[in-house]
Amino acid sequence: MMQTPRAESWVKVRPGGLWIEPGDFFIDPTRPASRAVITHGHADHARPNNGHVLATPATIAIMQARYGDQAGATLQSLPYGQDLTINDVKLRFVPAGHVLGSAQVVLDWRGSRVVVSGDYKRSFDPTCDAFEPVEADVFITEATFGLPIFRHPDPQDEIAKLLHSVSLYPERSHVVGAYSLxxxxxxxxxxxxxxxxxxxxxxxxxxxxxxLYERLGIPLGDLRPATTAKKNDMAGQMVLAPPSEISERWSRRLPDPVTCVASGWMQVRQRAKQRGVELPLVISDHADWDELCRTLHEVVRGEVWVTHGREDALLRMAELEGMKARALRLVGFEDDEA
Structure with a gap:
């Protein structure tokens, strides 16, 4: 009878990232790889110039929009829930709830199951499929907000704060710094x-x-270019911009803007103060501490590995709950606009 292999015998950390040895592919490689499985379209996970790229249809579309011909030498899309066998490794994508097209990678090989979460969240998001828990012998998780101090409020309550501010200052525009994807x-x-x-x-x-989101079936309503509007047109209006632009010359054309940033890091008051943010909006696309802990309790039937973020507290929690835990300490993954 064949013995079930331990995960570390076939899922390995290499200089290029997380390598699945029997399938001969990397997941979210940090340098160009001949075969890459991509969890989602953010630039620190979906890099250009890989050889064969496998991802969900939405992630493929995002990579093509961002990288054009450099999205990958060949591109293969795999919808959620469909199985694909690569050199005896069975692979499928399930939703991660991070952004449109984001996926966890479920890997089965010779009776051993490893789930790679990619980036994920459990809170409500009308623009992407919700996270689906899948039990695993080894669950490989991020830990961007892996400290007990990070407990994110309901995003709809943060939006209510924004709308209340607009009602209080109808003569001012509200410029919200928000990551583009x-x-x-x-x-x-x-x-x-x-x-x-x-x-x-x-x-x-x-x-x-x-x-692109609208072409992929996510309705966003009446959107207009701020660069062509008259200053008075944007009084009492909502303006979205990259976080790096809300305090730059571009924003000076707005009528007395209230500066806002939507990020999980806005829970850290010093960060908001340093950036001159008047109205911090704690809206994160990553799991907070409670969501991380809840997820581990739901899916881990053996070990948890942490790829990046604030690993130590999460590892300690897992060990106290009887799980084996280790930090992979992968480099090259950013969390600035989380």
Whole structure:
């Protein structure tokens, strides 16, 4: 009778990232690889110039929009829930709830199951499929907000704060710093859900991916370019821009803007103060401490490995709960606009 292999015998850390040895492919490689499985479209996970790329259809579309011909030498899309066998390794994608197209990678080989989470969250997001827990012998998780101090509020309550501020200052524009992929579209969709039916004005850097989201079936409503609007048109209006632009020359054309940033890091008051943010919005696309702990309790039937982030507290929690735990300490993954 064949013995079930231990995960560390076939899932390994290499200079290029997480390597699945019997399948001969990397997951989210940090340098160009001949075969890459990509969890989602953020640039620290989906890098250009790989050989064969496998991802969900939405992630493939995002990579093509961002990288053009450099998205990969060959591109293969695999919808959620469909199995694909690569050199005897069975692979399928299940939703991660991070951004549109984001996926966990479920790997089965000779009776051993490893699930690679990619980046994920458990809170409500109308722009992407919700996280689906899958039990695993080894669950490989991120830990961007892996400290007990990080407990994110309901994102809809943060949107209510934003709308309340608009009602208090109808003569001012509100410029919201939001990352171009995922966060921007989520903020827009949450605003629409909360009843904001007026135009939303966009910095030019945000327009292409918003247009792509709409082509992929995510309605965002009336979006207009802020660069062509008159200053008075944006009084009492909502303007979205990359976080790096909200305090730059570009924002000076807005009528007395209230500066906001949507990020999990806005829970850290010093970060908000250093960036001159008047209205911090704690809206994160990553799991907070409670979501990380809940997920481990739901899916881990053996070990948890932590790829990146704040590993130590999560590892300690896992060990206290009787799970084996280790830190992979992968490099090259960013969390600045989480």
């Amino acid at each position: 995922g966060k921007c579209q989520r903020v827009i969709a949450l605003l629409r859900r909360a009843g904001w039916d007026q135009p939303i004005w966009l910095h030019g850097a945000l327009q292409p991916l918003c247009e």
